[in-house]
Amino acid sequence: MAITKSQSQFPEISHLQKEEVLNDFRVAVTSRHASLMGRKEVFMGKAKFGIFGDGKELAQLAMAKAFQPGDFRSGYYRDQTFMMAIGELSVQQYFAQLYAHTDVEAEPASAGRLMNGHFATRSLDKNGDWKDLSKMYNSAADISPTAAQMPKLLGLAYASKLFRENKELKDLKKFSVNGNEVAWGTIGNASTSEGMFFESINAAGVLQVPMVISVWDDGYGISVPQEYHTTKGSISEVLMGFERNENKKGFEIIRVKGWDYEGLKQAFNSAGNLARTSHIPVLIHVEEMTQPQGHSTSGSHERYKSAERLQWEKDWDCIAKFREYIISNGIATDDALDQIESEAKTEVKRQKDAAWNEFSGEIKKEIQEVVQLLKTTAEKSTRKVVLLQMAEDLSKTLNPIRKDVISTVRKALLLLRFDGEALKSGLKSWYKLQEEKNFDRYNSHLYSQTEWSAEKVKVVPASYNEKSAMVDGREILQAFFDYTLEKDPRFFAFGEDVGKIGDVNQAFSGLQAKYGEMRVSDTGIRECTIIGQGIGTALRGLRPVAEIQYLDYLLYGLQMLSDDLASLLYRTKGGQKAPLIVRTRGHRLEGVWHSGSPMGMILSSLRGMIICVPRDMTQAAGMYRTLLESDEPALVIECLNGYRLKEKMPANLGEYNVPVGKPEILREGKDITVVTYGSMCRIVGEAAEVLSEIGISVEIIDVQTLLPFDTFGIIGESVKKTNRVLFADEDVPGGASAFMLQQVIEGQNVFKYLDCEPQTLAAKPHRPAYSSDGDYFSKPSTDDVVEKVYRIMHESNPKKFPAI
Numbered sequence: 001m002a003i004t005k006s007q008s009q010f011p012e013i014s015h016l017q018k019e020e021v022l023n024d025f026r027v028a029v030t031s032r033h034a035s036l037m038g039r040k041e042v043f044m045g046k047a048k049f050g051i052f053g054d055g056k057e058l059a060q061l062a063m064a065k066a067f068q069p070g071d072f073r074s075g076y077y078r079d080q081t082f083m084m085a086i087g088e089l090s091v092q093q094y095f096a097q098l099y100a101h102t103d104v105e106a107e108p109a110s111a112g113r114l115m116n117g118h119f120a121t122r123s124l125d126k127n128g129d130w131k132d133l134s135k136m137y138n139s140a141a142d143i144s145p146t147a148a149q150m151p152k153l154l155g156l157a158y159a160s161k162l163f164r165e166n167k168e169l170k171d172l173k174k175f176s177v178n179g180n181e182v183a184w185g186t187i188g189n190a191s192t193s194e195g196m197f198f199e200s201i202n203a204a205g206v207l208q209v210p211m212v213i214s215v216w217d218d219g220y221g222i223s224v225p226q227e228y229h230t231t232k233g234s235i236s237e238v239l240m241g242f243e244r245n246e247n248k249k250g251f252e253i254i255r256v257k258g259w260d261y262e263g264l265k266q267a268f269n270s271a272g273n274l275a276r277t278s279h280i281p282v283l284i285h286v287e288e289m290t291q292p293q294g295h296s297t298s299g300s301h302e303r304y305k306s307a308e309r310l311q312w313e314k315d316w317d318c319i320a321k322f323r324e325y326i327i328s329n330g331i332a333t334d335d336a337l338d339q340i341e342s343e344a345k346t347e348v349k350r351q352k353d354a355a356w357n358e359f360s361g362e363i364k365k366e367i368q369e370v371v372q373l374l375k376t377t378a379e380k381s382t383r384k385v386v387l388l389q390m391a392e393d394l395s396k397t398l399n400p401i402r403k404d405v406i407s408t409v410r411k412a413l414l415l416l417r418f419d420g421e422a423l424k425s426g427l428k429s430w431y432k433l434q435e436e437k438n439f440d441r442y443n444s445h446l447y448s449q450t451e452w453s454a455e456k457v458k459v460v461p462a463s464y465n466e467k468s469a470m471v472d473g474r475e476i477l478q479a480f481f482d483y484t485l486e487k488d489p490r491f492f493a494f495g496e497d498v499g500k501i502g503d504v505n506q507a508f509s510g511l512q513a514k515y516g517e518m519r520v521s522d523t524g525i526r527e528c529t530i531i532g533q534g535i536g537t538a539l540r541g542l543r544p545v546a547e548i549q550y551l552d553y554l555l556y557g558l559q560m561l562s563d564d565l566a567s568l569l570y571r572t573k574g575g576q577k578a579p580l581i582v583r584t585r586g587h588r589l590e591g592v593w594h595s596g597s598p599m600g601m602i603l604s605s606l607r608g609m610i611i612c613v614p615r616d617m618t619q620a621a622g623m624y625r626t627l628l629e630s631d632e633p634a635l636v637i638e639c640l641n642g643y644r645l646k647e648k649m650p651a652n653l654g655e656y657n658v659p660v661g662k663p664e665i666l667r668e669g670k671d672i673t674v675v676t677y678g679s680m681c682r683i684v685g686e687a688a689e690v691l692s693e694i695g696i697s698v699e700i701i702d703v704q705t706l707l708p709f710d711t712f713g714i715i716g717e718s719v720k721k722t723n724r725v726l727f728a729d730e731d732v733p734g735g736a737s738a739f740m741l742q743q744v745i746e747g748q749n750v751f752k753y754l755d756c757e758p759q760t761l762a763a764k765p766h767r768p769a770y771s772s773d774g775d776y777f778s779k780p781s782t783d784d785v786v787e788k789v790y791r792i793m794h795e796s797n798p799k800k801f802p803a804i
Ligand SMILES: Cc1ncc(C[n+]2csc(CCOP(=O)(O)OP(=O)(O)O)c2C)c(N)n1
Pocket: 078, 144, 145, 146, 187, 188, 189, 190, 191, 192, 216, 218, 220, 221, 222, 295
């Protein structure tokens, strides 16, 4: 292990070096005063919550020096100094986020959607197209769950490996220069206890990617001291087994103190060089950091830190030590540093006030407009006194927020319900305009709003000719992936058993041999970081297909999908995208862990992603085509039991596609509409045959994608015709079947057309038991569908359909 020496002396310091040191000091104290004032803003009620980077300034200055254009950061809420030092965060922007300013110009990381300390740069232009990331200082968009920055960090680093080793990518100049980019991670000491930290470290060691991960070690995770977090109390000691040696590849591990300016510069400089030139992963354990103000505004650290510890934190505060260093090296006097600090403080205050004025100015303007409207309305209303009081109260609100304004208007409109339209039209049209603006501020960008939205992809239907042979379903996928690997160098696939054998169902069979390991590759068994690898590479302009071997194992990666991928576009308000396609297979096959269909879980946790549930491989290939033309992240769940079923090979494979949000009517009927998807399409098809023989005509609709869900209103139209509807799937009762019912009943206005109550048919609430009998008694069978539909028909016409 390279242990850096303790605070060292500069033998000779040039004028330029002095300038640099003093500039570092200026950034450090600017950041510190932003932290100090930020906390006060929260206590004054101007912001809701604050978490700050005080005590971590010096190491971040060193990291900023080693950071180069094209590099990416994936870190956490303590990194304000780094962001300021690379010039990607002004103090004003910092405070705009604290106040939750919804203007993307004022708060470019998240447009007020994320609490303070969540950093991001904007990779996309206003149209959602990529900027030249190779020339930018990039930061992936932070998320709050501890250590969840790690999986995508792996992917950000892996992208460099792909760019360097896959020569076909050399023309993608906006994203990389020969894979020279380093992915820089930061994480708190306590967060290294999370499983995904270790999983990411191991994967980075295996893959040998240019990832520098720094642990900001302040000895605590909120109130809990180190002894509860880390074996031996030291993450670098614990990770020694990962260290590289002459014979074996691994990590470079560096240990350095958070107050040692020279040591930090050396550490980050050599880490950056090593990662950049040789693609060797590095861990920098930065010890002896402090938290001058404690963890966050939610509490005070005096409650849990001893007097000795608090005194130690004062003595070893990195800025205090930096001062000592500057003075003892004769770079500046105490007075000169006081002067710099006082200027920095004034500047922080100025920018803070500017941020507040901009933020609150918008709201004050809205208040003025509403107060005026209320007063005018009051003049002619029977509710004059109350309305005037409302106007008065609103104008006096201390630190008003938008809710105060809008809530007043809504209350006023309720009050005015008996007054004529003319009287309240001013108020109403103002409110309508604000609804649009507030939708944009708080609810937009869940899905792509660009020209690459999956819903906008031009539809090309599958075509067939005399040569179209019947083949195993998996062969259609294999031919499609072959075509796409040939056509699009950005496209690559990876996962457990995906490389050499071409996945457990052989849809990539022979393709690694044909296109190489950089295009089709095996990974370790590590679903969480398979997803992270996909997110990180997609953030850098590539088109990954990350495979989760079975749908049941998606749970290991679900957190990354939900917290990170699905929320990415929304939480950056269109500033970043990661069009990752996650490929998996599910629904019925065998037993408790290979027959899962937890679609309700997926629907609830993955809003923001496209969820495709193809009934066969022809549809799956068409969906992949659509997704690859779009810029949206997606999950495709192929039917586990469908790879060996025969399908006709389309003649225009690779060109045809399947639209999202458009159900397909698989069988026309007049008595009842059965809405389903995936493997259940065949079961319902079989049931419809049986039912037809006994005089019941079933219309079968395959929804094809659960998100988006029937944006064409096809199901509603069908129900208007049949007047009866059943939603059938293999999820638990109240899962995706209930979702489909809600979407149709609430969204498509069909209630009035129904002759009987809409119903659902799902699997049993437990996981499916093993073997064919287990399947029969756990999942909906053809018999179950027949009986369910029959009972609905019996209710309508007991004479024609007597009870069974
Ligand atoms: C998964 C998850 N669990 C719990 C939390 C709540 N939490 C936020 S910060 C934190 C402590 C983190 O400590 P450390 O990693 O040492 O970072 P520090 O704040 O000390 O810099 C905790 C428990 C969280 N954000 N995410």
